[in-house]
Amino acid sequence: MASIGVNELLFLLQGLKWTIALAAIGFAGGGLFGLGVALSRVSTHAVLWRAGAAYIAVFQGTPLLMQxxxxxxxxxxxxxxxxxxIAVAIAFTLHASAFLGEIWRGGIQSVPKGQTEAGKALGLHYVSRMKDVILPQALKISLPATIGFLVQLVKGTSLAAIVGFVELSRAGQIVSNQTFRPLMVFAIIGAIYFALCWPLSLWGASMERRLAKSAR
Incomplete structure (x- = not known):
């Protein structure tokens, strides 16, 4: 039974690097496309609304592993x-865009309709109303849920190993097979995931409390 030395720890950190990179790309790409999905879901055009609804239904209704x-x-x-x-980056972007699109759709619809009416009364066209009035408020409302999804996305990167992508969990499997110390290896991996996700969870809870106070 081999010991877990510096080389094994460095290999785990290499996997951690790809976990963070994959989560960042999936979140950034998902945010970009998710904004389009959210806008289609609040559109008055039936074709756009149905396309957005179908997109969300497919990606929320199927497992990430299958995607x-x-x-x-x-x-x-x-x-x-x-x-x-590239394949896992595309899959995570599509997956994240569906969930973020639905989260932000809820945020947009939570903004009082009087804000939209005020923008129309001031002569603002659609793009200006969304960019300057609606979206800043909607994204602020949706921030706790957005952070919560980011936590889930970080943990979900472990599924990328199924197609041969070596992220943190897959790196742990490799080290475990080499050292025959699965309990120790996955305890280290669990601690790393906790160190990544717990601060994000605290941040999301803090933002939720701040929004609750400002709403009073």
Whole structure:
């Protein structure tokens, strides 16, 4: 039974680097596309509304694990040789955009309608009303839920190992197989995930309390 030395710890940190990178790309890309999904969900155009609703239904109604499989092997069936890193980045972006789009849709609809009416009365067109009036308030309202989803996304990166992507959990499996110390290895991994997610959870709870106080 081998010991867990510096090399093994460095390998785990290498996996941690890819976990953080994947979560960051999925969250940033999901935020960009999620904003479009949220706007389609509050649109008065039936086609846009239905397209947004269908998109959310598909990605919220299917497991992330299945989405990773479909993206990775589906792109391969099209004759495109795609690296696992690109495939999981695309899958996490699509997954995050559906959830963030629905979170932000709720935030937009939580903004009092009087804000929209005031913007119209001032002669602001749609883009200006959304950019300067509605979205800043909606994103502030949605911030606790957005942070909560980011925590789930960080933990969800562990599923990327299914297509051969070596992130923190997969790195832990490799080290565990080499050292035959699964309990110790996964205790370290759990501590790393906790160190990543707990501050985010505290931040989200703090933001929720601040919003509750300001609403009184």
């Amino acid at each position: 990773l499989f479909v993206v990775y092997y589906g792109i391969g069936l099209l004759g495109v040789n795609v690296d696992a890193w």
